[in-house]
Amino acid sequence: MDFNDTPEEAAFREECRSWLDANRLVGWEDRIGRDADGIAVSREWQKKKYDAGWACLHWPKEYGGRGASPIERVIWSQEEGAIGGLSSLFIIGQGMCAPTVMAHGSEEAKTTRVPRIASGEDIWCQLFSEPAGGSDLAGLRTRAVKDGDEWVINGQKIWTSGAQHSDYGMIITRTDPSVPKHKGLTMFYLRMDTPGVEVKPIKQINGNSEFNEVYFTDVRIPDSQRLGDVGNGWNVSLTTLMNERLAVGGGFPTNFEDMFEFAKNVEDHNGPAINNGSVREKLADWYIASAGLRNTGYRLTSALSRGETPGPEASISKLVLGENRQNMASFMLDLQDMYGVLNDPNLSAAEAEYQATFFRAAAHRIEGGTDEILRNIIGERVLGLPPDQRVDKNVPFTDIPTGDK
Amino acid sequence: MNFEFSEDQKMIKETARSYLADKCTSADVRRILDGDESFHPELWAGVAEMGWLGTAIPEEYDGLGLGYLELCVIAEELGRAVAPIPFSSTVYLFAEAILAAGTEEQKKKYLPKVAAGELIGCLAMSEGAGAVTPKTINASVSGGTISGTKVPVVDGDVADHAIVVAKTGSGNDEGSMSLFVVDLKGEGVTVESVKTVDPTRGHATITLNNAPAEALGDTGEGWAIVDRIFDRAAVLFSFEQMGGSQAALDMAKDYAMDRYAFGRPIASFQAIKHKLADMYVATELARSNCYYGAWALSTDAPELPVAAATARVSASESYAHTSKENIQTHGGMGFTWEFDCHLHYRRSKVLGLTIGSLPRWKDRLIDRLEARNVA
Numbered sequence: 001m002d003f004n005d006t007p008e009e010a011a012f013r014e015e016c017r018s019w020l021d022a023n024r025l026v027g028w029e030d031r032i033g034r035d036a037d038g039i040a041v042s043r044e045w046q047k048k049k050y051d052a053g054w055a056c057l058h059w060p061k062e063y064g065g066r067g068a069s070p071i072e073r074v075i076w077s078q079e080e081g082a083i084g085g086l087s088s089l090f091i092i093g094q095g096m097c098a099p100t101v102m103a104h105g106s107e108e109a110k111t112t113r114v115p116r117i118a119s120g121e122d123i124w125c126q127l128f129s130e131p132a133g134g135s136d137l138a139g140l141r142t143r144a145v146k147d148g149d150e151w152v153i154n155g156q157k158i159w160t161s162g163a164q165h166s167d168y169g170m171i172i173t174r175t176d177p178s179v180p181k182h183k184g185l186t187m188f189y190l191r192m193d194t195p196g197v198e199v200k201p202i203k204q205i206n207g208n209s210e211f212n213e214v215y216f217t218d219v220r221i222p223d224s225q226r227l228g229d230v231g232n233g234w235n236v237s238l239t240t241l242m243n244e245r246l247a248v249g250g251g252f253p254t255n256f257e258d259m260f261e262f263a264k265n266v267e268d269h270n271g272p273a274i275n276n277g278s279v280r281e282k283l284a285d286w287y288i289a290s291a292g293l294r295n296t297g298y299r300l301t302s303a304l305s306r307g308e309t310p311g312p313e314a315s316i317s318k319l320v321l322g323e324n325r326q327n328m329a330s331f332m333l334d335l336q337d338m339y340g341v342l343n344d345p346n347l348s349a350a351e352a353e354y355q356a357t358f359f360r361a362a363a364h365r366i367e368g369g370t371d372e373i374l375r376n377i378i379g380e381r382v383l384g385l386p387p388d389q390r391v392d393k394n395v396p397f398t399d400i401p402t403g404d405k
Numbered sequence: 406m407n408f409e410f411s412e413d414q415k416m417i418k419e420t421a422r423s424y425l426a427d428k429c430t431s432a433d434v435r436r437i438l439d440g441d442e443s444f445h446p447e448l449w450a451g452v453a454e455m456g457w458l459g460t461a462i463p464e465e466y467d468g469l470g471l472g473y474l475e476l477c478v479i480a481e482e483l484g485r486a487v488a489p490i491p492f493s494s495t496v497y498l499f500a501e502a503i504l505a506a507g508t509e510e511q512k513k514k515y516l517p518k519v520a521a522g523e524l525i526g527c528l529a530m531s532e533g534a535g536a537v538t539p540k541t542i543n544a545s546v547s548g549g550t551i552s553g554t555k556v557p558v559v560d561g562d563v564a565d566h567a568i569v570v571a572k573t574g575s576g577n578d579e580g581s582m583s584l585f586v587v588d589l590k591g592e593g594v595t596v597e598s599v600k601t602v603d604p605t606r607g608h609a610t611i612t613l614n615n616a617p618a619e620a621l622g623d624t625g626e627g628w629a630i631v632d633r634i635f636d637r638a639a640v641l642f643s644f645e646q647m648g649g650s651q652a653a654l655d656m657a658k659d660y661a662m663d664r665y666a667f668g669r670p671i672a673s674f675q676a677i678k679h680k681l682a683d684m685y686v687a688t689e690l691a692r693s694n695c696y697y698g699a700w701a702l703s704t705d706a707p708e709l710p711v712a713a714a715t716a717r718v719s720a721s722e723s724y725a726h727t728s729k730e731n732i733q734t735h736g737g738m739g740f741t742w743e744f745d746c747h748l749h750y751r752r753s754k755v756l757g758l759t760i761g762s763l764p765r766w767k768d769r770l771i772d773r774l775e776a777r778n779v780a
Contacts, residue, residue: 320686388673
């Protein structure tokens with residue numbers, strides 16, 4: 001056991017470093033955000049990386065990558081460090097939509113659309129969840145009806161991150177409600193400025209609006225924007241969701257160290273809070289979760305370094321992180337006693353970061369697979385337990401009970 | 406980065422698993438649980454023959470001189486099999502103490518015997534309920550002999566030698582504590598078996614009445630030595646606990662797949678599926694933390710105190726959780742003597758208390774994190 005690079009990995013790391021040293025943007029830290037300037041600096045960094053072959057480096061060369069191995073991708077992200085956060089604007093397009101287009105799109109879609117996702121010229125969003133289909137994605141109701149060489153889309157999507165900034169969207173629709181739910185779906189992509197597409201921001205419990213509702217009213221798109229066969233949308237969506245889970249990172253920050261420092265410095269009734277047994281007990285539990293995720297990350301990176309596919313342990317991270325972050329942030333407010341109710345960056349400890357996490361972590365446990373769905377996935381795909389018995393599997397979609405009065 | 410065991414180490418683990426699957430079956434464990442013996446002598450002899458006792462003992466003392474990563478993978482398998490032998494007391498505590506604090510002469514005297522399976526060792530520390538601190542130690546030494554009562558001593562009723570923590574100074578502080586090797590077959594020693602929550606391992610009350618005592622390490626250094634040994638032993642104990650945790654999860658999973666209720670396997674119910682998923686998460690976190698502890702132990706890294714406490718807390722919690730929920734998954738059958746669920750439930754408690762309980766290790770972990778942040 002060791003934490004050293006192989007000679008090849010060390011050489012690659014050096015190559016990353018020297019390019020980064022020569023090309024790092026100046027002043028980017030002051031321009032982070034989703035306003036026009038934040039989007040501009042994200043695009044600037046993405047284009048710079050793309051021109052040198054560092055954007056989506058694991059993709060084939062023809063799509064703008066350099067065919068990098070998974071471990072090279074991890075090394076790049078370690079070396080790129082914080083500035084890599086600018087690329088989060090493109091993460092859905094690059095991490096989920098582009099791999100789906102590569103696997104299921106027409107030749108034309110692949111060559112024209114995918115490189116522009118790598119370069120940051122086009123931002124994509126993923127139009128999957130609906131009011132009637134979140135965890136139960138295949139319960140979606142947005143309809144696409146064939147009309148000559150075109151499809152006409154009507155319906156509503158929800159929880160679409162970044163729809164307001166997106167140039168394109170990947171949308172899963174129901175094209176045949178007379179067959180069982182998983183069989184009547186078809187995937188498309190479309191420009192977000194197509195007539196009939198309307199984006200409405202959702203006001204979240206933290207007051208922000210990362211997510212949107214997207215309405216479709218008689219939206220017409222050509223059949224050439226179909227991804228995969230008619231009726232095969234469910235399988236196409238699995239490509240997308242599988243890529244979501246393969247987006248492996250090197251580490252899993254929980255900000256434990258900051259919170260530990262905070263507990264050392266804040267006082268309870270008898271002195272520093274960290275001397276209190278109940279505080280120590282909680283901190284110990286959060287440390288083992290935090291260290292456990294970090295050490296699980298080492299195991300994944302080692303597997304990639306050996307050229308292997310990471311094992312099922314990869315699936316635990318979001319489940320552990322979400323719940324721990326929520327509980328930790330809440331407890332950081334408890335430690336401040338009466339003062340903890342403040343939610344003002346000018347007054348609150350850590351510029352109200354714990355208050356922000358107190359709210360945002362609630363979404364962490366829901367987005368990209370709820371805690372409950374993740375437990376099902378661990379149970380069924382990792383442990384091999386039998387699936388739940390379902391009443392909706394082999395009946396026509398139109399006959400499935402909905403609870404509508 | 407190579408945060409994984411080597412092919413050779415994995416092979417040692419595979420060999421250990423298949424050996425124990427054959428020689429340490431449920432019937433073997435139950436022979437000790439139900440009978441009068443305090444350990445399984447044939448298994449002990451077999452384990453000695455396999456060379457496991459000397460895995461980390463240097464070759465100059467007749468060990469295999471392999472290392473701690475090899476010992477860790479063996480520990481995981483012993484934990485999985487709930488092995489009824491005094492392995493941890495002899496290897497993780499007795500031999501480690503001799504290696505850490507013994508003179509050359511003591512190493513030559515004791516370690517070859519440990520490696521050959523001719524000497525069972527143990528650590529005699531606790532004297533009563535509550536956290537074991539210097540204040541609770543009344544055993545004392547004068548004129549080369551030791552007097553006092555130690556209870557419980559894990560594997561004490563089958564051990565040949567004990568390392569005894571005793572007072573050498575007048576005070577009850579750490580600096581007044583020293584270590585001694587005592588021949589349990591010698592004069593002035595009374596050993597009495599005691600009932601514990603896990604009869605698959607022997608436990609004893611050891612009464613010393615002017616028993617000859619051989620100093621181990623410098624006078625007044627006893628507490629510091631035990632502290633260091635506990636860090637090293639914590640990693641090895643954690644591997645046993647993690648192996649046990651995996652076994653309890655596997656057992657619960659197999660049962661839930663086979664058991665039908667309401668016309669379907671109970672594993673298809675989310676109430677059971679989510680329970681098993683949580684057992685898996687706890688076990689994987691413990692496994693990752695154990696690996697980090699193994700790395701720190703095998704390289705004598707400065708991170709060892711934090712890494713050992715992390716592995717210990719993580720594996721103690723995981724095994725406590727899975728052994729408890731394994732019973733729950735089995736329903737009423739889990740509460741019967743006939744089913745093996747209680748073997749894990751018992752062993753998880755004993756492993757969790759030997760070398761100090763969970764609250765104590767959590768406290769220790771925070772101490773170490775504070776010290777690290779200050780440094």
